[in-house]
Amino acid sequence: MNLCVRHCSQITRFNGKIAVITGSTQGIGLATARRFAQEGAKVIICSRKQQNVDDALKTLNNEGLDVTGLVCHVAKEDERRNLIYEAEKFGGIDILVQNAGANPKPGPIIDCSESMWNKIMDTNLKASFFLAKESLPLIRKRGGGSIIFMSTIGAYVPRKKVGAAYSVSKTGLLMLTKAMAGEFAEYNIRVNSVAPGLIETNFAQILLEDSEKKYEEILLNRSGKPESVAGVITFLASQDAEYITGENIVIAGGMTSRL
Template sequence: MEQGLRRFEGKTAVITGGATGVGFSTAHRLASEGARVVIGGRRADTGSEAVERLRASGLEAAFVRADVADANQVRDLMDQAVRLYDRIDILINNAAIFTPGRFMDTSWEDWRRVFDVIVSGAYLCTKEAARRMIKEGVQGRIVNVSSINSTRALEESSHYNAAKGALDQLTRNTALELIDRGIRINSVALGFIDTPMSVVDGVKEHETDWFRDIYVARKKIPQQRSGQPEEAAGVIAFLASEDASYMCGAVVAVDGGLSITF
């Protein structure tokens, strides 16, 4: 980050799933550039810990317990953000869940829960945040955190991949409909990022032999490594800033070049 950069001075950012991984790194990045951040999440313990870490660095942050799949809790999240900081300027739809499972073994409950969090959560948060942005005349910025899996097939990921594909299309359609209201919406499509979600059944997939063989040794990822949360946060911050003023409905790959190989 450029020393002394303050692109978000006086702005309020709501970040769902902001207590860990990419969400926390984004919260830290935006707050470091002057934003007042509100972290929304289901777990009060991790949320409170994240806020304590930010405040220990002299940054302004608050946590609101909220399940993004629950319309009432999303409404309360946005209301509390306004009560705390008067307005909402930025929304980062980052909340997601993933549990591997083959299509024929995936239960309806598992399928629905993934869609509820990733797609319905973004729908609810975008609508509630946009209503408040429009009411206050805010030139809002919304960034959805998607995945390059949205355009690819991968075994044991049908529910997650389909949900991310829907999120990309939600990005495009809401960007089209809300740009006239002064709200600019874009998305990042992440590749392999070193976060808690990359640990499956106690194994960190980026440290396995198959990852080193396929993605590193064979250069399936041209940069030959997984990404760090801070690298994803940098692009998210860019899209949330006026540096991206002529971007609307874009889905930007942050994947070390994985999406250009085959």
């Protein structure tokens, strides 16, 4: 009942749209998939592990939502190709949310090995570029659409606990957003990114455990919910944001966000 009260007024905002959301079996990705589906979209989710996909599909389908899914490690070209093929079967892509990310060993950048650096860059930055590029024909087929990259507040101010290598990859997404927005505009495709702060997810657990200092930089003096980020993402994908492209929206309760 609460979900209906919240969403019934805009339940068809994405009616007839196809949304592909990577890294979408938990946390922000799952909340985003749920929100798009609640508002009428056909949603394709993915994750690196089949069990995670199965669990998320069971949850969302039991809520009566139109969601399908498959395994996809976005850093692997063949698995991205499978994801694109799945979307093609449904008619293309209107909305692409590249949420999948990796941070295998948080810590000081000086301790980052070459293999760790490659994994972080391949998943967070390289895969974002290629997934958007590979999705371009399917979005053009639909007459245009929206691409949204997942950055982080750490793209502005790196944190040792999270790892500066991760922050470097996410700062790169800010420029990728600008670059692709300029080139994709002629196809009626808007490209934006979001930069969440301290959001209550498993990914942010290392920061949430720092009970004494975790809110000292946050003006709202609290952490955020995955649904707060999902709301901004769906806004950016909607007609309400039809004149917004090349931008990064910070969702961090008032944390500093200046390069």
